[in-house]
C-alpha cells in the first residue's frame with residue numbers, strides 16, 4: 001500500500017511503488033509536484049510516529065542515453081532511498097554508476113529516455129539542474145574542478161544565498177556567511193585558510209575531496225551523491241574525509257555513495273549496497289556482502 005511501503009532490509013528488493021505509476025514521458029517538461037504525500041516506512045519495533053521515514057528519492061525503470069551518440073547507458077534503474085539512509089553503489093568500471101549520478105543531477109551529456117525519478121514528491125527529471133540543487137540534491141563529482149579567481153568561501157556563499165532566496169530569506173553578506181561557516185570547518189576538521197584560497201586551485205586530491213564535503217556542510221542538501229570520494233586517497237586522507245562526511249550526517253540527510261572499495265564502507269557505513277551491472281542495479285544487499293565483493297569480485301554475487 002502506498003502509505004505503508006515495505007522497507008528493503010536485505011537482499012534483493014523491489015522499490016515500493018508510488019501508487020500512481022504515472023506513465024508520462026519523463027523528458028517532457030510537465031506539470032508540477034505530485035499531488036500526493038510522500039510514502040513512509042514504519043519500523044515495526046518502535047513507535048510509528050517516531051520512526052516514520054520519508055521516501056526521499058524513488059527511481060523507477062530509468063533509462064538514459066549519451067546525448068550525442070544516443071548510446072544507451074542506463075537500462076532500467078530502480079532505487080528507493082529513505083531519509084537518513086546511506087546507500088552505496090558498487091560495480092565494475094563502465095557499469096553506469098557515474099552516469100546514474102549525473103543523470104539524477106541533470107548533467108547535459110545525457111538524455112533520459114524513460115522511467116521516472118521522484119525526489120521529495122517532485123518529478124526530478126523535469127527540473128533544471130539548478131532547480132534540483134535548490135530542491136536539496138547535492139553531488140560531488142569524481143574530479144572536482146579548480147575555479148581560478150573564485151574564492152573558496154564565495155562559492156558556498158553563493159549557493160547558500162540562492163537557497164535562502166528560494167526560501168524568501170535575506171541573503172547573508174560575506175561576513176555573516178563567514179560566521180555561519182566557521183563552525184562547520186571544525187565539523188569537517190578543515191583549516192580556515194582553505195577558505196581564502198581559490199576553489200580547488202592547487203589543492204591536493206585529498207584536499208579537493210575534503211573541500212567537496214565542506215560544500216555539503218552548507219545546508220539545503222537532503223540527498224548527497226558522492227562519486228568516488230575515496231579515489232586517490234591514502235588511508236589517512238580517506239579516514240579524514242569519511243569523518244567529515246559522518247560529522248555532517250543527520251537523521252534527515254541521506255547519502256548515495258559510489259565506490260569501488262570496501263574500505264570506504266568501513267568508515268561510512270551504508271544501510272544498503274547496490275551492485276550495478278550493465279546499466280542496471282542487479283542486486284541490493286546489506287553491508288555484510290561488501291567483503292565478499294572485495295575478496296571474490298562481482299561474479300560472486302552477480303545476477304542469477
Ligand SMILES: Nc1ncnc2c1ncn2[C@@H]1O[C@H](COP(=O)(O)OP(=O)(O)OP(=O)(O)O)[C@@H](O)[C@H]1O
Nearest residue numbers: 066073091092093094095096097098099100109260
Ligand atoms: N559523456 C560520455 N561520452 C561517452 N561515453 C560515455 C559518457 N558517459 C559515459 N560514457 C560511457 O558509459 C559507460 C558508463 O560510464 P560510467 O562513467 O557511468 O561508468 P562507471 O560505472 O561510473 O565507471 P567507473 O567505475 O570506471 O567510474 C562507459 O562505457 C563510459 O565510457
